[in-house]
Amino acid sequence: MKKNVMITGAGSGFGRLAALALSGRGHHVIATTETDEQAAALRSEAPQLEVHRLDITTRDVEKTFDWPIDVLINNAGVGETGPLADIPMERLRHLFEVNVFGTLNVTQAVLKAMVANHSGRVIIMSSIAGVLPAPAFGPYAMTKHALEAMGKALRAELAPLGIDVTLINPGPYLTGFNDRMASSMWEWFGDQSLNGSEAELFRAIGDFVTTGQRDPAEVATRLVELTEALTTTENNFVPPDIKAQLGLQ
Numbered sequence: 001m002k003k004n005v006m007i008t009g010a011g012s013g014f015g016r017l018a019a020l021a022l023s024g025r026g027h028h029v030i031a032t033t034e035t036d037e038q039a040a041a042l043r044s045e046a047p048q049l050e051v052h053r054l055d056i057t058t059r060d061v062e063k064t065f066d067w068p069i070d071v072l073i074n075n076a077g078v079g080e081t082g083p084l085a086d087i088p089m090e091r092l093r094h095l096f097e098v099n100v101f102g103t104l105n106v107t108q109a110v111l112k113a114m115v116a117n118h119s120g121r122v123i124i125m126s127s128i129a130g131v132l133p134a135p136a137f138g139p140y141a142m143t144k145h146a147l148e149a150m151g152k153a154l155r156a157e158l159a160p161l162g163i164d165v166t167l168i169n170p171g172p173y174l175t176g177f178n179d180r181m182a183s184s185m186w187e188w189f190g191d192q193s194l195n196g197s198e199a200e201l202f203r204a205i206g207d208f209v210t211t212g213q214r215d216p217a218e219v220a221t222r223l224v225e226l227t228e229a230l231t232t233t234e235n236n237f238v239p240p241d242i243k244a245q246l247g248l249q
Contacts, residue, residue, distance in 0.1 A: 004068045005227055006030040008056055008106060009076030010049075011038030013175035014125065017220035018073060022227060023048050030067055032056075034076065056102035061109035071121045071227050072110045074103045077143075079181025081206070082189050083198050084138045091188075092139055099143035104150060111163070118162035123226050124151040126167045126235075128242055136202040137209070140181060155234060166232035168222060171242040174213035182206035214239070 005022050009015040011033035019031040023046065031046075032054035033039045039053045054060045056076050080087070080095045107122055114120030129137055130144035148167060155165040172178055185202065222238045239245075 002026050002028065003070040003227060004028045004030065005071045005073065006032065006064065006067065006069045006110065007073040007075055008032050008054065008103075009034065009125075010051075011035065011042060013075075013177055014170070014173070014216060014219045014223065015073070015075040016042065017216055018075070018223040019049055020046055021220045021224050025224065025228075027227070028068075030069065032076075054106075056106040057097055058105075061106045064106065064109045065112065069110050069113065069120070071123065072107065073123045073125070073223060073227070074107060075125045076102065076106075077125060079177055080139045080184050081136045081181055081202070082139060082185035083136065083202070086189060087139055087185075088188060092142075095139055095143055096146070099140075100146045100150070103147060107154070111158075114163050115158075115161055120162075121164045121166070121227070121232070122154065122158075123223065124165070124167045126151065126169045128169050128171045128237070130167070130169055131235075134205060134209075135198075136185065136205045137181075152234060164232055166226060166236060167234065168219070168226065168236045168238060169242070170219045170238045171245075172209055172213045173216040173219055175216045178213060179210050182210050 005027050007015050007019050007029065010019045010031035019029045023029045029049050031042055031049045031051050033042060033051065036053050039051050042049060043051045052063065054063060077099045078095060080091055124147055126147050127144045129141040130148045133141035151165055151167040158165055219238050222236060226232055226236060
C-alpha cells in the first residue's frame with residue numbers, strides 16, 4: 001500500500017537516500033530540508049518529491065498541519081563531540097535543541113492528525129550511540145539516549161491509539177556526518193583540558209569511528225522496510241549484528 005511519508009533532514013545523508021528509495025517504490029514523499037539551498041538542490045535532483053524547507057525547532061512545524069502524513073521519519077539531527085568536562089554549554093544546548101526538542105516538536109505537530117485518524121507511524125533516528133556512549137562522543141550520545149527514552153515512552157503511550165513508534169539504531173555509515181561530528185570538537189578543544197591526556201584518546205576514538213564506515217544505502221533500505229512493515233520492533237539495529245560486533249551481547 002502506498003503511503004504519504006514525511007522525512008526531516010532529507011537534504012543529505014540517510015534522509016536523502018530514504019526519500020529517493022521510497023519515492024522509487026511509489027510512495028508520496030514529503031522531503032523537508034534545513035536550508036533553502038538544500039531544498040532547491042533536492043527539487044532539481046528529484047522533481048518527483050514534494051520538497052519544503054522546515055526548521056524543526058520553530059513554529060515551521062505547523063506547516064505539517066495541512067500535509068497528509070501516514071509515516072513520519074524523524075531523521076534531522078546534528079552532531080557534536082568533545083569531553084563533557086569541557087564542552088561549551090551553548091554547544092550542548094544547541095545539540096539538545098535540535099536532536100531532542102526539535103524532534104519532539106515536529107512529532108507533536110504531526111501527531112495531531114495521526115491521533116485524530118487513529119493511525120500512523122513515527123520512526124525516530126537514534127544511533128548505536130543511543131545505547132553505547134563512548135569517550136568524546138558523550139554529547140551526541142546524551143541526545144540519542146534521550147531519543148531512546150522518547151521513542152519507548154511514545155510507543156507505549158500511542159499504541160492504544162493505533163499509532164506505531166519505532167527507533168532505528170545505525171552504526172557508523174559513510175554519509176559525512178560522522179566525520180564532521182568527530183572533527184567538531186577541534187573547533188574549540190585544545191590539548192589542555194581538565195585531563196591533559198584526553199586529546200590523544202579522543203583523536204584515536206575519532207579515527208576508529210570514521211574508519212571502515214559502511215554503505216548508507218543499508219540504512220535507507222531499513223527505513224523503507226520500516227515504512228512498509230505491518231508491525232515493528234522497539235529498536236532496529238543496522239547492521240543487525242552491530243551490538244554483537246561491539247561486544248554488547
